[in-house]
Amino acid sequence: MQLKIDGYSEFETQVIDSLNYLKKHTDYASIKFELDSLQKTLFKIGYIENEIKNIKRLNDTSFYSQIHLKKKFKTIYIYYNKKDVDGSVLNAISDNVSDDYFELEFSKAENALNYINSKISGNGLPFSRLYLSNIKIRDKSNLEAHLIVESSEQKRIINDIIIKGYEKFPRSYLKHYLKIKPSQLFDLNKIQNKTEQLNSLSFANEIKSPEVLFSKDSTTLFLYLEKAKSNSFDGFLGFGTNEQTSKLEFDGYLNLNLTNNLNFGESFRLLYKSDENDQKTFEVDASLPYLFKSPIGVDLLLRIFKRDSSFTTINQSAKLHYQIHAKHKIYAGIVSTESNNLLTENATPSITDYKTQYYTLAYQFLNSQSYNLLFPIRSKFYLETGFGNRKNSNNLEKQSQFSIDAFKIFNLNQKNSIYLRLNGSNLISDTYFENELLRFGGINSIRGFEENSLFSTLYGLINTEYRFQLNNSIYIHTIIDAAYFENKTLNTEEKLFGYGFGFGILTKAGLFRFNYANGKTENTQFKLSNSKIHLSLTANF
Template identity: 30%
Template sequence: MLKKIAFFLFLSFCLFSKAQIKKYILIDTQNKLKKEVLDSISAVKFLDSLSQNSYYLTEVKNVIKKENLTEIYFDKKQNFNQANVHISDSLAKELKLPQNFTTKNLDSLKQNINKIYRNKGFSFNRIKTKFNGFKNEVPQIDLEVATSNKRTIDKFVLKDYTKVPKRFVKNLEEDFLHKIYDDKNLLKINNSLQNHPFVLLERPPQTLFKKDSTEIFLFLKKKVNSTFDGIIGFGNDKTEKFTLNGSLNLNLKNVFNGFETIGLYWQRNPDSGQTFNLGTDIPYLFQSKVGLNLNVNIYRQDSTFATVKAVPGFYYHISNNQKIGFRGTFETSAILDSLYTGGKDYTKQGIGLCYQYSRPTEIEIFQYQTNINSSVDYLRANYTDQKYNQIQYFLKAESNFHLTGNHYVNVNGESSLINSKNQLNTNELFRFGGWNSLRGFNENSLFADFYAFGGAEYRYLVNTQTFFDVFGQYAVLNNPNLNAQSKLYSLGFGFKFFMQLGLMSVQISNGSQFGEAFNFKSTKISWGLLSRF
């Protein structure tokens, strides 16, 4: 019984409380539209908001109270954002507007004019308006612009990390100094440094306005960009014997604050071939736009032959993303086993042209957004009893495309050709295949005087630190010594993710020749770790 009485009292209290709730309704006398608000404070806020939207003469006409209902009748009157505007003849020519016109949004007009003058370098321009009364209930406005001094970018000031090459600062000055100070150029400065390979922009460019100059402050940080890359591969060699192979790749970048790179690379493939590569790149010689690149490559095939190749070159920075140059080639190969008949001793010298375009990616786990390397070399080949002229071509390109959401596709390809009238020997053919080439094959296990391969890799980006991938590749090659033209394919999948030690990569792949049965024993499992320091 007590429970029923308590429930009845509680229900009665709720109904009584609800009956006491007051309602406030605002009614626009112009269009009879109604708006219900919670309380009197909300009603006052709504009426104040009308003045903020250019209804400066809003007037409350009547307030009617009916028990718990309050009706507030108001008249917005004229909207001062709609006006007849008059401007001077000179301003009309500057803005390409008539001297007298009507606007429905005076605030927007003022903002647009302000932006036009900011983009012309008048950062502190002011738009002045003068109210001249009403005509047919429409405000009459005189509008003029006070421009102040025109601003240009006069100086760059580096903060935090300042030990950068002088050429780096000079490039910025050549690109932006004395240009109009506006949002467009600030964005270009920010974008040019956003994905720089050697420095980080810790915050957007800051501006200091002085009486007669404008200075841009760049807060830079030295990028942790040196890398150590180790790869271990598991697979079978030509005799289907299980082998362990891999590579070590050390790149020291910007150690001496000159944006230089020193690279050391070693690789061993399952067929007892070893590669040693030492390279250095100095981008700004004597604070100029000319850079130096020197590369020395040594390849030894077990006890059969050894080849040493030195390629010194100079290049010119067309822009931050492009460079073009010329280089020399000095190559020597010697047969170590007198019983080996597949090769000959030779020397080669020549000159060539090279071009590189690279656009960095905003997604750190992807190496590039777009990267293109190409070269052509004219060589003089000297054998024991003969001399021949040769031309070599090389092209490598890749690009990442965003499909939708977390879905991306990487498209890549590579091709090389030796154009020569003489029969080429095994020790001077191109060697390719492996982790960073045609996957599913042993490292440097494919020999050709011409090859071309391309592929597509679907990438699912879990987050900025992890992605899974599935890939397919197709290749054609010509081996003159075997008198064979082959068509190959490779398929596989893998994943990459950042961990405390660095970028971890795992890849499972298998490759074969078209027409041959799929061989599960040829599956390659590769594991790599790239650490930055």
């Protein structure tokens, strides 16, 4: 069946047609419903006196109707009581607010009233109701009305929070991470927004929206959570050809992360790395959040680095952190380093025993996209600075260090995205020892180079990838990396580039990644023998 609707003039017909009403219908009931809907739409945009004049059946398949729009009212003046509505709420929706009325475009009145009601409800009055009373014509194009607010006199607060599904969920995360606690004014919209942040945690998920039980004198909030697999085992195997010996060499690492096994939200990481430059790294760190139910947590780290038979370096750090918001965290702490020269013969002055002690400050921003299993973190920003002294047998010298690690995924659409990462560090000192230089290179920095094969006093690198997701578990990507570094012990400056491709597959065992990259310096020719292949598997359990 076809429906044709006209107005009482050419202009009225144009207004009706601009609303794109449904013209094809299956029966008369559908036609009647469409006319009622169209009348309501006309009312909302200011034609409050619109009237359906007739509905005619032209033949078996066609109906005709005519609507008289009449006058359009552009503005409504709403009178209110100051005790019912806060002035700051009205200023957010109206440019003209006086002591007893505020002015609105009539077409925006419904959304404005919904906004006012949400603010009143969020102030501990969830059963509030408001409406316009005594609506009448003010002049040719304006209306006026009175705002009536009905709500209980007693404000609702959260009296109790009950967790279903994961009863041992650490309660400190409710108070300090989500900012939800008993005795807080009840606001369901804010609670729903906050509980969605639970999906940013690696060890818990929200399985359904929160529910509320209202009784005469109490309000109980129910949260529905489940414990997630948050432990991970990560490793990679790399191999390439040694330019001097022309032999195939292997390198790799093992990285174990244990999270929330004690239902405290704690994390523990163990790393062991051995690479083709005869360098070995052992690292263990722990993070203990919300100590003694306070908003303060502690991070502890021990790192031991050994380079062939030249030197060893031991780093120890203790930092306090404070969770400002689910996405924001700040750190403050102390870092000490001790390095020992292992060379007993042919000792070089560039490697010597020293000790350093830094006081550090850091800030972290983390934004997740938990719906994406391949890339659960959308963006990260970490900035750290440290100031202290280096002491050796000869003198005491002031030093400072700055580092940054940031990345962002730009989602072009559901399948295509661009990954951009910036990483860098700078050691500032009057003199430098070889065994205190910054080390980088490899799968987690500039790809196409051996792990930790590059030494510098300053470096900065950019990793870029164009990613294409074939489905929810497989993706392919390009590799285009660039880096710049300085080594003041050798008075060198160098630009580096890495090119390649890779793919990732999410299997039952975990995320398997393959990277093929070729690295070159600015003034060297491309050599296929410089290519590196990196394989890694991250398994969750």
